[in-house]
Amino acid sequence: MEEGGRTQPLWLRMVAHLGLVVFSAIFCVPFLWLVSRSLMTNDQIMQEPHSLMDLIPAPVRLANYPDALAFKGFHFTTYLTNTLIICALTVFGTILSCSLVAYGLSRIYWRGRNVVFYILLGTMMLPAQVTMIPVFVVFAKLRLVDTFVPLILPAFLGNAFFVFLLRQFFLGIPRDLTDAARLDGCTEFGIWRQVVIPLSKPALATVGLFSFMGAWNDYLGPLIYLSDSSKFTLSLGLASFSSQYGQEPGMLMAATTVMTVPIIVLFFFAQRTFIQGITLTGLKG
Amino acid sequence: MARPATRQLLQGLGFCSPSIIGLAALMAYPMAASLYYSFCNYSVLRPARFIGTANYRHLLTEDELFRTALYNTAVYAVWAVPLGIVFAFVLALLLNVKVRGMAFYRTIFFIPSIVPLVASSVLWIWLLNPQIGGINFLLDRIGVDGLLTRFAETAPATARWLGFEGGRLPGWLSDPQWAKRGIILWSIWGVGGSVVIYLAGLQGVPKELYEAAEVDGAGAWHRVRHITVPFMTPYLFFTLVMGLIGAFQFFTPAYVMTNGQGGPVDSTTFYSLYLFNVAFADFKMGYASAMAWILFAIIVVGTVLVFKTSARFVYYGEGAGEGR
Numbered sequence: 001m002e003e004g005g006r007t008q009p010l011w012l013r014m015v016a017h018l019g020l021v022v023f024s025a026i027f028c029v030p031f032l033w034l035v036s037r038s039l040m041t042n043d044q045i046m047q048e049p050h051s052l053m054d055l056i057p058a059p060v061r062l063a064n065y066p067d068a069l070a071f072k073g074f075h076f077t078t079y080l081t082n083t084l085i086i087c088a089l090t091v092f093g094t095i096l097s098c099s100l101v102a103y104g105l106s107r108i109y110w111r112g113r114n115v116v117f118y119i120l121l122g123t124m125m126l127p128a129q130v131t132m133i134p135v136f137v138v139f140a141k142l143r144l145v146d147t148f149v150p151l152i153l154p155a156f157l158g159n160a161f162f163v164f165l166l167r168q169f170f171l172g173i174p175r176d177l178t179d180a181a182r183l184d185g186c187t188e189f190g191i192w193r194q195v196v197i198p199l200s201k202p203a204l205a206t207v208g209l210f211s212f213m214g215a216w217n218d219y220l221g222p223l224i225y226l227s228d229s230s231k232f233t234l235s236l237g238l239a240s241f242s243s244q245y246g247q248e249p250g251m252l253m254a255a256t257t258v259m260t261v262p263i264i265v266l267f268f269f270a271q272r273t274f275i276q277g278i279t280l281t282g283l284k285g
Numbered sequence: 286m287a288r289p290a291t292r293q294l295l296q297g298l299g300f301c302s303p304s305i306i307g308l309a310a311l312m313a314y315p316m317a318a319s320l321y322y323s324f325c326n327y328s329v330l331r332p333a334r335f336i337g338t339a340n341y342r343h344l345l346t347e348d349e350l351f352r353t354a355l356y357n358t359a360v361y362a363v364w365a366v367p368l369g370i371v372f373a374f375v376l377a378l379l380l381n382v383k384v385r386g387m388a389f390y391r392t393i394f395f396i397p398s399i400v401p402l403v404a405s406s407v408l409w410i411w412l413l414n415p416q417i418g419g420i421n422f423l424l425d426r427i428g429v430d431g432l433l434t435r436f437a438e439t440a441p442a443t444a445r446w447l448g449f450e451g452g453r454l455p456g457w458l459s460d461p462q463w464a465k466r467g468i469i470l471w472s473i474w475g476v477g478g479s480v481v482i483y484l485a486g487l488q489g490v491p492k493e494l495y496e497a498a499e500v501d502g503a504g505a506w507h508r509v510r511h512i513t514v515p516f517m518t519p520y521l522f523f524t525l526v527m528g529l530i531g532a533f534q535f536f537t538p539a540y541v542m543t544n545g546q547g548g549p550v551d552s553t554t555f556y557s558l559y560l561f562n563v564a565f566a567d568f569k570m571g572y573a574s575a576m577a578w579i580l581f582a583i584i585v586v587g588t589v590l591v592f593k594t595s596a597r598f599v600y601y602g603e604g605a606g607e608g609r
Contacts, residue, residue, distance in 0.1 A: 008382055012505060016382035023376060024393040030474060031396075033419040034408050045411075049422050097303035104300025110293045116301055116308075123312050127534055127584060129560055129577040133570050134318035135311060137329060157307030188296050217401045219537045224565060235403040242407045243544045249411065259404045267399055271392075274399070278478050279485040 034260070038064055038253035045249045061250060068251035068258070073244055076255070078230060079237040086151050086233060087215040093155035094162060094211040095204055101158045102166035103192045107178055117167070120160045128220075136224055150225045151218070155211065162207045165280065169203035170196060206277040209270055216263065234259050323575035328568045340575035351576070353551050354559040360465055361555060362532035365472040370524055373476040374517070377483035378509065391484065398477035405471070406541035413457035413467045420470070421454045430454055458542060461552035468553060471538060479524045486520040487513070518599040526591055530584055536561065556580060 008016075032055075037045055039057040049055060069076040104110075105117050139150040173196060181191045197204070222236040232240070238259055242252055267274055298305065323340055327333035344351050376394055380387055397405070412419045424430065430452075437444040437452035444450060448462040457467035494512045503511070514521075536557040539547065545562065547554030560580070564573035 013382055013384050016379045017384045019375075019379045020384065020386075020390045023379070024390050027393050027397060027474065029419060029423065030405075030408055030412055033412055037411065046417060048417050052426075055422075097307075101301050101304040104297050108293055108297040108300060110297030111290070112294070113297055113301070116305065119308060120304055123308065125585070125588070126312070126316070127530075127577070127580055129534065129557060130319050130574075130581050131311060131315035133322065133564055133574050133577065134315035136565075137318070137570070138310075138315075140329060154307070154311055156303060157311060158304035160304075163304060188300070192300070213399065217403075219403050219541070220561075223540075223561075235401060238407060239403050239541045242410065242541065252407065253411070256404045256407050260400050263399055263401060264396060267392075267396060274395075275481055278481045 034253055034257055037249065038257045040064075040250055040253075042248065042250050045253075064250040064254035065258070068254040071241075071245075071248070071251055071255075073248075074237055074241045074251070074255055075229065075232070076237075076258070079232050079234045082148070082231060083216060083233040083235075086148055087212050089148075089152045090155040090215040091208050091212050093152065094159055095208055097156050097158045098162040098166050098207060099197060099200070099204065100192065101163045102170050103188075103196055105163070106167045106170040107191070107196065108188060120158075120163060124160045124164075132224070139225070145225055146227050146231060147225075148231070151215075151221050155215075159211070162211065166200070166203055166207060169200055173199055202273070202276070205270070205273050206280065209266075209273050210277055213263070319574045319577060322571045323578050325571040327571040327574075329570055330568070333571065336571070340572050341579070344572070344575055344579065350551060350554060350559060354547075354554050354556045357465060357552065357554055358533055358535065358556040361469065361472075361535060362529055364465075365469045366525065366528035366532055368469065369473055369476045369479065369528060370521060372473055373479035373524070374483055374521065376476070376480045377487060378513070380480070380484055381487045391480070394480050395477035398475045400475075402537045403541055405475070406538040409467075409471045409474075409538070410458065410542050413470075415454065415456045415459060418457070420457070424454055458553075459549060461550045464543075464549060464552045468538060468542065471542075482524060483517065483520055486517050490516040515600045519601060522591075522595050522599045526588060529587060529591065533557070533580060533584055533587075 036055055036057055039060050039062065041057075041059065041061050044054075044057065047054070068074060105113050135150070136145075139145055144150055177195055177199075178191050181195050182188075186194070217235065218233070219235045219239065222233045223239075226232055226236060229237070229240070238255055241255060245252065322333060324335060324337060325333035326336050326339075380391055380394075400408075411417075415421055433444070433449050433454065434452035437449055444452065448455065448460070448466075455463045455466070457463050490513055495508055498508050498512060534557050535555050539553050539555050539558050540561070543553050545558070545566075547558050547562075556576075557580075560573050560576045563569050563576065
């Protein structure tokens with residue numbers, strides 16, 4: 001009786017199932033709303049819905065999608081290109097810098113490494129608002145405002161949280177492995193490159209995924225640094241679409257869907273990395 | 286003897302150089318500069334002029350909008366964070382009953398939390414529209430409209446106080462009394478991350494305890510109250526601290542939903558939104574820096590207080606050093 005694990009009584013399972021059905025239906029409403037609006041004419045969207053039939057697009061207007069992507073107020077391909085450039089360089093910079101630093105903090109034994117580690121941990125408490133203004137002033141003086149540099153460069157300078165995550169992971173790699181490589185005459189850089197990195201793919205995937213999500217979603221950074229619409233990211237472009245063209249809700253909902261779908265698709269491809277990453281961030285508490 | 290140590294030191298510094306440069310250029314210098322600016326009148330275009338504690342004094346004694354922003358942020362933190370925790374915990378408990386399709390439901394609860402912030406904000410502007418939005422349509426369909434009308438007839442004063450004047454459905458983002466509640470509702474939609482964390486935590490609650498409690502005749506509620514909740518306190522505490530810190534830095538949805546205005550009538554001017562506007566719309570960098578340091582002080586004091594009180598309710602398993 002015990003091997004199969006406990007099964008809860010039937011009534012409890014039924015109540016739980018009912019609760020799950022109700023709550024997940026509620027959670028789906030915003031998505032259904034988004035997709036149905038993205039297929040409606042502006043006239044239908046602007047009408048007050050009275051019955052459930054009013055929620056179904058009639059007529060179905062697929063043209064919202066091509067229209068939104070070609071809309072003069074929403075340079076979709078430009079925004080997408082900009083976002084992808086920033087995302088790619090952010091992911092690359094974060095993985096490179098954080099894995100190097102995490103290696104230096106976990107595999108090399110040098111005086112002062114704990115000091116660096118604890119200072120790094122301490123900065124996680126600091127709200128971005130404190131440093132944001134002087135950093136902006138510096139980039140402004142370097143005439144780098146309205147370029148991608150302020151958005152990308154910090155990724156190459158180590159993110160405290162990801163360093164922490166990778167350090168924990170590297171500490172779990174058996175010392176024998178790195179010591180053996182060292183005895184064989186491998187340089188530290190060689191060990192990092194050929195032993196530690198190949199063994200850390202799951203952790204690096206987590207870091208890559210979360211830094212990608214961070215860059216894709218970031219709004220405050222582009223809002224501070226980018227002013228020319230040819231430099232906008234999707235976040236910035238969508239927000240400015242929303243504030244300037246309220247009379248085009250059909251296209252707006254289509255554009256919102258287009259920005260959301262890649263993330264949901266990504267979730268289905270990288271489900272385990274997502275769940276593990278979230279769990280990892282929670283378990284460190 | 287000294288040479289390998291020196292070599293290791295250099296290697297260590299080399300590997301850590303990205304973070305060391307980052308700490309210096311993106312943390313140490315900006316902190317010092319920000320502290321200095323906070324005592325200055327500074328607009329970027331002209332050099333900073335030292336004015337002593339004037340910024341702080343003005344903020345704490347004269348700035349009405351600063352007080353409003355503090356109030357709005359506190360309201361958001363006090364409602365959104367606990368509501369989110371309780372709701373996420375209930376969802377995690379339901380999922381943990383291990384009914385069929387658990388992975389499916391978990392996915393549905395999780396996905397809203399990864400929707401890009403700007404996209405979900407734009408979507409919720411339309412969902413919260415009082416006339417043509419989905420939320421009020423839903424409330425109307427399930428009969429809340431009729432209930433409110435009767436409520437407003439029997440107890441008009443209470444109805445008005447709660448924001449249901451004349452039995453109307455909420456005005457959400459267009460009504461100062463409802464705008465924060467609308468944004469809090471939006472935040473509840475994004476609790477999926479906490480659900481996943483709690484679900485992982487629930488796997489760690491010892492099964493034997495449930496069995497023992499059942500033998501002793503404890504009902505489902507008692508088992509949750511006296512076994513599950515104590516074991517889950519570290520996770521609940523973690524999400525509480527992170528939630529409170531996040532609430533005080535809450536920015537993007539408020540900015541996008543109100544076009545950066547914090548309206549109606551400043552009812553959604555949250556701390557970080559006000560700070561951003563002072564810094565990057567009015568270019569009062571000194572004043573904004575003083576706000577940033579006050580924010581930092583609030584976060585530090587708040588976190589310390591939560592940690593202090595947590596000793597009373599957070600249970601880290603029996604005996605110290607259980608590898609947490």
